[in-house]
Amino acid sequence: MVVKVYGPHCASTKRVLVCLVEKEIEFEVVPVDVFKGQHKDPEYLKLQPFGVVPVIKDGDFTLYESRAIMRYYAEKYRSQGVELLGRTIEERGLVEQWLEVEAHNFHPPAYNLVIHVLFPQLVGATSDPKVIEESETKLVHVLNIYEERLSKSKYLAGDFFSLADISHIPFLDYIVNNMEKGYLIRDRKSVSAWWDDISSRPSWKKVLQLYRVSI
Amino acid sequence: MVVKVYGPHCASTKRVLVCLVEKEIEFEVVPVDVFKGQHKDPEYLKLQPFGVVPVIKDGDFTLYESRAIMRYYAEKYRSQGVELLGRTIEERGLVEQWLEVEAHNFHPPAYNLVIHVLFPQLVGATSDPKVIEESETKLVHVLNIYEERLSKSKYLAGDFFSLADISHIPFLDYIVNNMEKGYLIRDRKSVSAWWDDISSRPSWKKVLQLYRVSI
Known part of the structure; x- marks a missing residue:
């Protein structure tokens, strides 16, 4: 089917x-x-x-x-x-944890940046500089925590690629390639290496x- | 352990x-x-x-x-x-769907109501009437969809209690019992019956x- x-x-x-x-x-x-x-x-x-x-x-x-x-x-x-779910119940637990972190910590500020930076370029929507600034501050905090995590393991949930990594790809792509905000990723060595890895997969x-x- | x-x-x-x-x-x-x-x-x-x-x-x-x-x-x-995950992969899929709906549709307006209605009563935080009004409007929309769903199945993911139901309990309890917003639940027959069911479980x-x- x-x-x-x-x-x-x-x-x-x-x-x-x-x-x-x-x-x-x-x-x-x-x-x-x-x-x-x-x-x-x-x-x-x-x-x-x-x-x-x-x-x-x-x-x-x-x-x-x-x-x-x-x-x-x-x-x-x-x-x-x-x-994509890890091999053990504990690995799956960590996949679930980082999927939730993506949904609740990474996604909201990344989404707000798309709405207030990318949408206005594409469809003439209005942009609020205060939302852009606050969202970027939140995203910096989140990405600093990611940098710490990814300095110790290759992927978010551990040394294996998973749904937790996939879930980040589309909005990271907007940030790096569509909004001139790539420095948010490139300023962080481990996050940058992780992005290069996951975005170069044939699937993406x-x-x-x-x-x-x-x- | x-x-x-x-x-x-x-x-x-x-x-x-x-x-x-x-x-x-x-x-x-x-x-x-x-x-x-x-x-x-x-x-x-x-x-x-x-x-x-x-x-x-x-x-x-x-x-x-x-x-x-x-x-x-x-x-x-x-x-x-x-x-709590359903018996089949499809049932688990629906548990996951409604867990996500809880996280992305129900939780944000319910959380905002707690912050702007309950917190000011408890700890003297400031309250924004516009946020209260917007959050309640969003919650009404979500609960109308829940009413439709729960008129056809006993619980959110189907005819079985699951994590999707549990995930709603704490904030529903605030709405019904701590913020004088119980009408949001009681005005909806199926949502009301569902709430009575899940909140009367010995676990809660x-x-x-x-x-x-x-x-």
């Missing part, structure tokens, strides 16, 4: 796509144009009542929330492709090649 | 404690007084570099982020106590009895 992935161009969908490529799972995409408001169409809201992307359909099974979808496929195809290159066009 | 849980009185720690009680796991608590700033002490930051509660220590293993800790114990003691009653004192 080919997995249908709704909304390929958004960052959170790219998180899912990288996971599917790493797990060697066949998929097809269903475009949802958020700039045209298609994520608020009644038909789409039947799939995802909160009106955000992504959603997957896999036969009769529907699932939303990008980090939940990643966990589902990493678990379902445990022995296929790259192992493939997703970028297919869906670079828009945010 | 007895699990050490740091910071028993905060809402996010209570989430973990309910899980441990449901899984019949022995624990002891290590008080961390956030009102005295103990979560920013250098010794504590060695355990949790972001300076928030909870953290667990289980022998040599340290883990933070409440939802990650819950997942870890629900997985580690799969066959002990109440099954035990945690409340032990750690009701403060927020």
